[in-house]
Amino acid sequence: MKKAFTFTLVLALFLVALPVSAQEEVVELVMGSWRTEDIEQWDEILAAFSAAYPNIVVRFEPTLNTEYDAQLRAALEAGTGPDLITCRPFDLSLGLYEAGYLASVNDLPGMEHFNDVARSGWITDDGENVYCVPMASVIHGFIYNADLFEEHGWTAPATMDEFMALLQTILDAGITPLAMGTKDGWGNAYMGFENIGPNYWDGEVGRQALISGEAKLTDPEFVAAIEAVVAWEPYLPDGHEAIGYADTQQLFPLGGAAIFPAGSWEIPIFEANAMFAMHAFKPPVVDPDAETCWINDHVDIAVGMNAATAHPEEARIFLEWLTTQEFAQMYSNLQPGFFSLSDHQLTLENPLAQEFLDWRQECQGTIRVLYQYLSRGEVSADNENWRIMPAVIQGVMTPMEAAEELESYLWRPE
Amino acid sequence: MEQVAARRPRRFYILVFVLPAFILYSMFMAFPLLDSLRLSLYQEQAGGPDVFVGLANFERLFNDPVWSERFWNALRNNFVFFAVHMLVQNPIALLLAALLTTRGVRGVALFRTILFAPTTLSFVIIGFIWQLMLSPLWGILNNPAKTLGLPTPLLGQTQSALVTVSLVSVWQFVGLPMMLFSAALISISEELIDAARVDGATGWQTFWRVRFPLILPTVGIVGILTFVGNFNAFDLIYTMQGALAPPNFGTDILGTFFYRTTFGGGATQRPNPIMGTTIATIMFLIILTGVLIYLFGIQRRLVRAES
Numbered sequence: 001m002k003k004a005f006t007f008t009l010v011l012a013l014f015l016v017a018l019p020v021s022a023q024e025e026v027v028e029l030v031m032g033s034w035r036t037e038d039i040e041q042w043d044e045i046l047a048a049f050s051a052a053y054p055n056i057v058v059r060f061e062p063t064l065n066t067e068y069d070a071q072l073r074a075a076l077e078a079g080t081g082p083d084l085i086t087c088r089p090f091d092l093s094l095g096l097y098e099a100g101y102l103a104s105v106n107d108l109p110g111m112e113h114f115n116d117v118a119r120s121g122w123i124t125d126d127g128e129n130v131y132c133v134p135m136a137s138v139i140h141g142f143i144y145n146a147d148l149f150e151e152h153g154w155t156a157p158a159t160m161d162e163f164m165a166l167l168q169t170i171l172d173a174g175i176t177p178l179a180m181g182t183k184d185g186w187g188n189a190y191m192g193f194e195n196i197g198p199n200y201w202d203g204e205v206g207r208q209a210l211i212s213g214e215a216k217l218t219d220p221e222f223v224a225a226i227e228a229v230v231a232w233e234p235y236l237p238d239g240h241e242a243i244g245y246a247d248t249q250q251l252f253p254l255g256g257a258a259i260f261p262a263g264s265w266e267i268p269i270f271e272a273n274a275m276f277a278m279h280a281f282k283p284p285v286v287d288p289d290a291e292t293c294w295i296n297d298h299v300d301i302a303v304g305m306n307a308a309t310a311h312p313e314e315a316r317i318f319l320e321w322l323t324t325q326e327f328a329q330m331y332s333n334l335q336p337g338f339f340s341l342s343d344h345q346l347t348l349e350n351p352l353a354q355e356f357l358d359w360r361q362e363c364q365g366t367i368r369v370l371y372q373y374l375s376r377g378e379v380s381a382d383n384e385n386w387r388i389m390p391a392v393i394q395g396v397m398t399p400m401e402a403a404e405e406l407e408s409y410l411w412r413p414e
Numbered sequence: 415m416e417q418v419a420a421r422r423p424r425r426f427y428i429l430v431f432v433l434p435a436f437i438l439y440s441m442f443m444a445f446p447l448l449d450s451l452r453l454s455l456y457q458e459q460a461g462g463p464d465v466f467v468g469l470a471n472f473e474r475l476f477n478d479p480v481w482s483e484r485f486w487n488a489l490r491n492n493f494v495f496f497a498v499h500m501l502v503q504n505p506i507a508l509l510l511a512a513l514l515t516t517r518g519v520r521g522v523a524l525f526r527t528i529l530f531a532p533t534t535l536s537f538v539i540i541g542f543i544w545q546l547m548l549s550p551l552w553g554i555l556n557n558p559a560k561t562l563g564l565p566t567p568l569l570g571q572t573q574s575a576l577v578t579v580s581l582v583s584v585w586q587f588v589g590l591p592m593m594l595f596s597a598a599l600i601s602i603s604e605e606l607i608d609a610a611r612v613d614g615a616t617g618w619q620t621f622w623r624v625r626f627p628l629i630l631p632t633v634g635i636v637g638i639l640t641f642v643g644n645f646n647a648f649d650l651i652y653t654m655q656g657a658l659a660p661p662n663f664g665t666d667i668l669g670t671f672f673y674r675t676t677f678g679g680g681a682t683q684r685p686n687p688i689m690g691t692t693i694a695t696i697m698f699l700i701i702l703t704g705v706l707i708y709l710f711g712i713q714r715r716l717v718r719a720e721s
Contacts, residue, residue: 091684182661184660185658185660186681239556239566239567239570241571241661242567243550247549251551256551375683376684380680380684382682383678383682387660390661391662394570
């Protein structure tokens with residue numbers, strides 16, 4: 001904060017002095033972010049940008065993840081916000097836009113590269129205004145121990161029936177099939193329910209129906225998805241009730257389980273630790289004859305511009321560059337597991353990340369079903385799911401009771 | 415004394431010594447406390463200032479199913495947490511103190527240091543170590559617990575999680591009441607003990623008829639300190655179980671409930687500082703009631719032993 005403030009101050013003084021001192025036309029933009037771990041990658045990306053646009057320099061100035069939102073808000077209110085703002089998905093950024101801090105990017109050239117699902121994280125409720133350029137998503141699926149699979153002659157399942165049969169086979173071989181605990185719950189919600197669920201509720205179709213109120217969580221397709229996760233119980237490690245997400249993140253690379261219900265963000269972590277080859281399979285389909293398969297391609301991160309920036313033209317040039325093939329390719333390569341949301345054809349250097357990305361060609365994308373609108377209530381349904389999903393798996397409540405309780409927390413637009 | 419004081423000139427310089435502490439205390443303790451009590455009487459209003467709603471937030475906390483179920487659950491759990499400390503921690507502390515102050519026991523200083531050591535460690539370390547020991551994946555306590563027929567994993571079963579966490583807290587804090595008890599026991603005049611012995615009292619009788627009645631004020635202090643500490647507790651449960659206090663709120667106490675409500679528990683939960691202060695106010699009132707009962711109901715009846 002202090003650093004950012006000092007920097008802004010220096011920048012302001014510099015800008016005041018500029019017309020007198022030199023003819024140099026280099027404009028410096030500050031980019032705020034919560035990704036402190038990405039400084040190196042962004043330096044590389046921004047160097048590439050400046051190579052293409054020598055008169056614009058972008059400085060990446062991240063703040064701590066947990067402090068970002070409060071600090072950004074305070075800085076914007078004080079008029080010292082960064083020129084470029086990294087956007088959280090959904091309501092946090094929507095709040096900034098509604099308060100007038102984010103500029104609309106509707107007419108930005110290049111926005112046509114982002115489809116409705118990609119835009120869904122950064123669009124007003126009426127669908128009229130997009131205020132951030134979608135950057136990346138995370139894809140949900142299953143990462144498995146390929147050496148173990150080869151050794152036993154197992155193959156990746158394509159349907160839920162095959163998946164359940166495979167889990168039983170692995171268990172019969174004396175190996176823990178799934179690296180998943182039920183202690184902290186968000187893994188059960190996101191890598192369980194939200195991972196295999198879209199194939200039950202027909203992805204975007206079911207999600208939109210839920211938002212409009214045509215469908216309820218107590219409808220068979222949603223209850224069936226909960227039941228499908230509950231059916232994993234015998235295949236979880238012993239004592240899963242007290243095993244947390246961080247435990248399973250150790251268990252799997254150590255070879256303690258065959259399959260990790262995962263998000264693509266695990267890729268760099270596992271590749272640094274696992275001593276075996278890994279592959280991934282996408283969420284199995286329910287009906288083998290289904291025409292479409294769905295993957296949870298969850299929108300995660302975007303960039304917008306400060307409506308009060310002193311350099312709106314330069315900021316727009318940068319945002320436009322974020323829509324290009326060049327950026328999409330570079331970003332996805334530097335951040336394996338975070339995939340560009342644009343429709344550009346990408347080839348990734350990381351083969352495991354490429355496997356996740358390939359699913360976009362085979363299946364349609366949707367996002368976490370409870371994220372948009374539905375969790376705006378006083379009690380967030382998505383957050384309650386972190387408690388309810390493990391409770392159902394542990395048998396504390398039935399899938400129907402779970403669905404009823406979650407349904408009672410839903411917030412729907414009028 | 416009072417008459418003497420009245421005749422003395424007023425010493426205004428006392429104000430100089432009192433004011434800094436008074437100002438700092440008011441600014442950083444009293445004012446925030448009162449302000450949070452005030453906040454619990456308001457409700458947020460979209461696009462406007464907060465509105466005064468009287469006790470409506472408390473009404474919701476007690477009766478609205480969304481809140482009341484969690485609140486009563488947290489309160490019940492908090493009483494269990496307190497009961498375990500009163501029934502396990504304090505008797506063990508008394509026993510240890512009695513042993514440590516028995517004449518002729520060797521290595522008292524060493525034992526006292528060892529027993530007190532956990533109290534000086536950070537919650538994070540205690541929570542992490544016990545979580546590892548209890549872990550069903552790599553812990554050494556899970557299998558013995560299973561053999562004993564206890565519900566395993568101890569931290570994952572509704573019947574056992576709360577008691578397990580409470581016992582870890584007991585392990586951490588047993589040194590504190592032990593120190594208070596032994597300090598009180600040491601201060602008992604040896605003549606009284608000798609007199610009892612001359613009268614033919616056994617060690618057991620000496621303890622319960624002579625020493626214990628003499629340390630009753632300390633027992634009272636330990637009781638009230640345990641009460642205040644337990645109803646303010648948060649750290650250990652947060653480090654061992656996380657903000658969601660699994661399984662299914664099984665280890666949720668008022669502190670964790672307050673934290674989750676005020677700061678938001680996960681990615682999509684909006685923080686709710688107003689309901690948070692409502693919970694904090696209830697915690698304050700519970701502790702205040704406990705302290706008042708102790709001050710007016712118990713402490714006044716106790717007569718400190720002449721020493």
